[in-house]
Amino acid sequence: GAVVSQHPSWVICKSGTSVKIECRSLDFQATTMFWYRQFPKQSLMLMATSNEGSKATYEQGVEKDKFLINHASLTLSTLTVTSAHPEDSSFYICSATDREWSNQPQHFGDGTRLSIL
């Protein structure tokens, strides 16, 4: 089945550093990838929708300059948390859709747990 790989799975860093998270579709081409944020014991909140070759569409309240998204190819999207602070600590999950079937469910990565000290 379709597989989405997310890396790293866990990262701890100091406040003020930038962290890059990668999301790859391993066996299909995904024109659209999604980035979610999940706080403990809460649901997933969509942060942005990333389309290959174009600028990401951010949800209301998500800072574009804080969460930089790049989707340079049909198999890779990256999320960079710039100048991270403790309040950015969260579980970040990416997903991707197969471009041929827009009605198909998204395939999710295993998530990245980000802890900012």
Next chain:
Amino acid sequence: AQSVTQLDSHVSVSEGTPVLLRCNYSSSYSPSLFWYVQHPNKGLQLLLKYTSAATLVKGINGFEAEFKKSETSFHLTKPSAHMSDAAEYFCVVSLGDMRFGAGTRLTVKP
């Protein structure tokens, strides 16, 4: 706009007894509906999906869900719970982008 409401934040059942996780949706058009399961510190795994075909949808691990348009519901059921079913379950409605319910934590007692 579409949204989804999971009626129970926590459900506890005994192993071997039936599971019912409730979900109601709101959508201007005929949506696609999904159930996902998330185990601790893991991503999401698709259990089943409804995309305007059969109203009774069978998924993996013995789960199924019935789409009831008159009740705007898409409840998830399983005849007999297993310990490995303990996890967080999300009902999702989609008209292109996905909107997640708040989640239902399923606990299975031995």
